[in-house]
Amino acid sequence: MKKRSLKVLALFVMVFFAMTLVVGCSGGAKEEPKKEESKKEESKVEKIVLKAASTPPADHPYNLGLIEFGKLLTERTNGKFVVETFPAAQLGSEREAIEGVQMGTIDITVVSTAPLAGFSDAFLVTDLPFIFKSKEHAYKVLDGEIGQSIMKKLEGTGIVGLAFWENGFRNITNSKRPIVNPEDMEGIKIRTMENQIHMDSFRQIGADPTPMAFGELFTALQQKTVDAQENPLPIIATSKFYEVQDHLAMTGHFYAPAPLLVSQALWDKLTDEEKQIFQKAADDARDAERKMIADMDAKLLDELKAKGMQVTEPDKSKWQEAMAPVYEKWQDKIGKDLIEKVKAAAN
Numbered sequence: 001m002k003k004r005s006l007k008v009l010a011l012f013v014m015v016f017f018a019m020t021l022v023v024g025c026s027g028g029a030k031e032e033p034k035k036e037e038s039k040k041e042e043s044k045v046e047k048i049v050l051k052a053a054s055t056p057p058a059d060h061p062y063n064l065g066l067i068e069f070g071k072l073l074t075e076r077t078n079g080k081f082v083v084e085t086f087p088a089a090q091l092g093s094e095r096e097a098i099e100g101v102q103m104g105t106i107d108i109t110v111v112s113t114a115p116l117a118g119f120s121d122a123f124l125v126t127d128l129p130f131i132f133k134s135k136e137h138a139y140k141v142l143d144g145e146i147g148q149s150i151m152k153k154l155e156g157t158g159i160v161g162l163a164f165w166e167n168g169f170r171n172i173t174n175s176k177r178p179i180v181n182p183e184d185m186e187g188i189k190i191r192t193m194e195n196q197i198h199m200d201s202f203r204q205i206g207a208d209p210t211p212m213a214f215g216e217l218f219t220a221l222q223q224k225t226v227d228a229q230e231n232p233l234p235i236i237a238t239s240k241f242y243e244v245q246d247h248l249a250m251t252g253h254f255y256a257p258a259p260l261l262v263s264q265a266l267w268d269k270l271t272d273e274e275k276q277i278f279q280k281a282a283d284d285a286r287d288a289e290r291k292m293i294a295d296m297d298a299k300l301l302d303e304l305k306a307k308g309m310q311v312t313e314p315d316k317s318k319w320q321e322a323m324a325p326v327y328e329k330w331q332d333k334i335g336k337d338l339i340e341k342v343k344a345a346a347n
Contacts, residue, residue, distance in 0.1 A: 050083045050266070052108035053091040053100065055214050057238045061296070062110050062258065063087035065165055065289030069108075069260070072281035077274065083108065089215040095194075102158035104265035110165055110258050114195040120153030124334045125342055127197040129323040130316070132255040135166075135294075137346045142257055146341055151259070158264045162282035166290045167256035168232030168297065172249045173241055176227050178312050179249035182206075182322035190228040191217055197330055198254065201323045221245060232256060233300040234293055242307045249312045250301075251319055260286070 052070070054062040063085050070083025091097055091106055095115045100106030116123040125131065132138040141147055142164035151161035172179055176188055186206035192198045199209040210226055220226050221244040229241065230253070236242070260282050270278065305311055331339055 045079050047079065048081050050081060050107040051091070051105075052083050052085045052110075053097040053106050054085070054087050054110050055089040055094055055097070056087065056235055058085075058087040060087070060234055060238045061289045061292035062165070062167075064292055065285050066108065066110060068288045069281055069285035072284055073277065076277045076281060089213075093213045093215060098159070098261065101261050101263045104158075104263045106263065107266050108260070108262050110260050112167060112193060113257055113259060114193045114198070116154070116259065117195075119157050119159075120150070121333050122150045122153050122335070122338060124197055124330065125150075125338050126257050127195055127254060128330065128334075128339070129197075129201045129253050129326060130320040131339075131342055133346045135169075135255075135290075138166075138255050138257065139290075141342050141345045144345075146338075146345065154261075160262050160264055160267045162260045162262060162279055163286045165258040165260050165286050166293050167258045168234065168293050169252035170230045170232055170254045170256055171236070172228060172230045172251050172253075173236060173245040173309070174228030174247050174249075175221070175224070175245050176247070178247050178310055179251075180312050180314050182319050188228050189226045190230065191220060191226045192230065197326060200329060201253070201326050204325055205319075205322050218244065230254070232293070232297075233304070234296045237296070237300045237304060242304055242309050246308070246310060247312070248304060248309045249314055251314050252316060253319055253323070 050070070050073075052066045054060070054066060056062050066083060066085045070081075070085070073081040073083060091100060094109075094111040097106055097109040098111060098115055101109050113123045113126050117127075126142075132141070147164055151164075154161050172185075172190070174188055174190070177184065179185060182205040185202065187208065189208040189210055190202055191212045192202065192209045193214075194211040199211065202209040207228075212220060212226070217226075217229055218239060218241070221229060221241065229245070230251075231239075231241075236245075236248070262278065267275065267278075301311065327339065
């Protein structure tokens with residue numbers, strides 16, 4: 001009887017340990033997949049590729065700035081947003097890029113202010129000749145209340161303006177003769193943007209302004225369809241205009257800001273936190289892009305001279321005086337108060 005009890009007890013103990021072992025093993029088996037699933041969930045981030053368009057070549061600060069903007073977005077959203085850039089007018093002219101942003105077929109673009117005048121006359125103030133005395137003056141205006149109020153004019157257009165990037169002060173190149181005084185431009189056929197203020201400014205000094213898409217410009221200069229063009233040094237260098245233009249005049253007649261625009265269709269899908277990330281990335285990339293322009297300006301003049309361009313340094317006060325009548329013609333359309341506010345910011 002006692003032996004039977006011992007056998008029963010031993011059997012009971014064996015069964016108990018067997019059950020414990022099974023439960024322990026099965027528990028471990030279930031635990032591991034949960035950890036793996038958790039890791040997969042953590043690493044699984046929705047990836048959204050954004051298309052960013054610009055018209056200058058790939059090595060221009062427009063495109064390099066967009067690359068920096070994309071890098072910041074990717075880092076700050078844990079890989080959710082990736083920016084794919086399309087430089088050299090791959091997605092069309094500036095006007096076509098703006099239309100693409102409106103329609104949502106292009107997510108981001110950086111352009112000149114000229115095509116935006118169709119949305120608000122306020123953008124025209126930046127096109128007036130010699131309105132900005134320096135880059136510091138321009139930054140004070142564009143990064144402050146005046147610039148913000150101008151960007152707000154885009155509300156309801158399908159476009160959101162994030163920041164004013166930079167193209168820089170524009171200078172004249174031509175294949176005819178050295179340019180020193182305004183009257184030296186008499187009869188010269190110069191390509192301009194589709195910008196009536198720019199065209200009026202050149203007519204004022206006797207030139208023949210011809211609006212043309214940027215993508216057509218090099219060929220037009222090469223074939224002598226136009227004699228001259230005007231752009232900041234980084235555009236002149238990266239577009240290799242020195243190959244078809246002999247003369248460079250450092251007139252600095254217009255300052256060219258470059259608004260960074262995003263599609264309203266994209267913006268409306270962002271969370272409030274993501275909108276803040278986009279805005280901060282736009283501002284940080286703006287500062288980086290402006291530094292690229294400054295660094296290029298510092299070295300490009302010597303490089304362009306080395307490539308054979310004859311450089312002149314005109315007296316800008318003469319040019320300012322010669323183009324001054326343009327202000328009177330456009331002040332009613334732009335707003336005299338806005339013009340005066342921009343001027344006053346230089347003090």
